[in-house]
Amino acid sequence: MTGPVEVPVAPLLEVRNLAAGYGDIRAVWDVSLTVHPGKLTAILGRNGAGKTSTLRVIAGLTKIGGGSISFREEDISGLQTHRRVVKGMALVQDGKRVFHRLTVEENLFLGGYTLGIRRRKMPAHLTRIYDMFPALGERRRVVVGQLSGGQQQMVAIGQALMAEPSLLMLDEPSGGLAPAIVDEVMSILVNLKKAGMGVLLVEQQVEAAIEVADHVVVLEIGRVILDSPAREIVDLDVLKEAYFGKARVTNESSDNDGPR
């Protein structure tokens, strides 16, 4: 048992046949996916495919309608959002939803809310985040609303990392950012993976996502239409086919009951 042999590890997050929403506003019909520690699973798909909704259900913001979510081999389907966070789950929502009226440091403090009253530990965590995002360290007393979009995204990610989650979920972290900053965000995700964190990434930028992903799941109208190790997607055309070609086929054959 020595050497870099791949030992099968228990999945960090295991989502089985997830469903959410009702009737015409049903956004998630049947989604199964897995995230392993130290690995990145990317959820791809077009607008309205149910990517954001899937993350919301996993985080507990949207009520689960069917299926199961297990986190560190424990069923968490019924837990309230803040309890899931305490267990080590973090979601960075899209649109840089940080606290715009508070300073960078106050935002990070709040990220460490679950660390408890032992605020003596807080400086060490802050240093860790500032090392990761030097731009934030230079602006700790600046009100977040005055930062650039890229810096706000760093606050959002830094805030989530303050609590030392074992699973980090991100909803389109590259949204509206310059290419250089997208690269920076992606390289941070790679480093987090190396540190053993499991990452679940929702992205519109397909190529950037596949570069860092270990596993790829493509959604279409709330269902998984492709589930594959990232290394098997050597040709992006395969993916594009899944996106546009096969998706249409799936649509016609089995989604008669889905929303238009």
Add this chain to the structure above:
Amino acid sequence: MMTLVWSALTIGAVYALVATGYNVVFTASGVFNFAHAQFMMLGVYLSYAGIVILKWPIFFVFVLAGGVVFLAAILEERIAIRFVRVAEAQLVTTVGFATLINGAVQRIWGPSPLAVPFFGSSQVQTLFGGRVLPDELVIIVITFVIVFALMLMSRRTMIGLAMLAIAENREAALLRGINVRRLALGAFAFSGLLAGLLGPILGPQTFAGAGLASAIALYGFVALAIGGFGSLPGGLIGGFVVGFAQEFAARYLNSNYPDVVVFVILLLVLLLKPNGLFGKIRERVV
């Protein structure tokens, strides 16, 4: 002249305290608790009961007033807020709870105003050339202490930051592991405790009367609108603006004018700064 300033400061402080109570709950839970003025009135009535009827030592009167109103606030959160999800409906249920307290108080203590004796000295003092009662000074000082303490707390403690976070974006707060519901309950309980503890201090000035709550609720609300919803310094300044407008209008114009002057000031502020002097625009993330 200075005597008038002292009484304006006193009455302004009372309005500022009402506005602060509204603010604490509003920030943490997004609920405008119409019953807060009733909480303060209940505290005054309980002080009357403790001091005059039961003749308890003052320490126990504070415990009685603080404790009972604390429990009343928890009760309100449990029955009038928790199961009512819609913000508009919560406005109605808090008014309902306020009416309940109004009724209960009149039923127990009757309709005529009752005097609450001050527990300290009632020797008139001369300060900066104006005459002021010790209980008036206590009200003014306590108000500043409470507002500044809360301002410090809101930026320096985790609970304070969490409340600001909830006020800005409830969902984002949940995602940082903040137990939003528990904090909302905490804010109600805290505002109730504070309102109750103020009873023995406010009572000598306000008297325990059936109309007390509606009067301070109205002017406390005006103070908040002038200062800006959700702003602690705004509530403080707003309270004093209303207090000074009332006292000076009554003295130099005519006893019919105070309300006119107060509402003219309110209209002017709302015209020039719709969010109040210290208000921030409340952005809602949909």
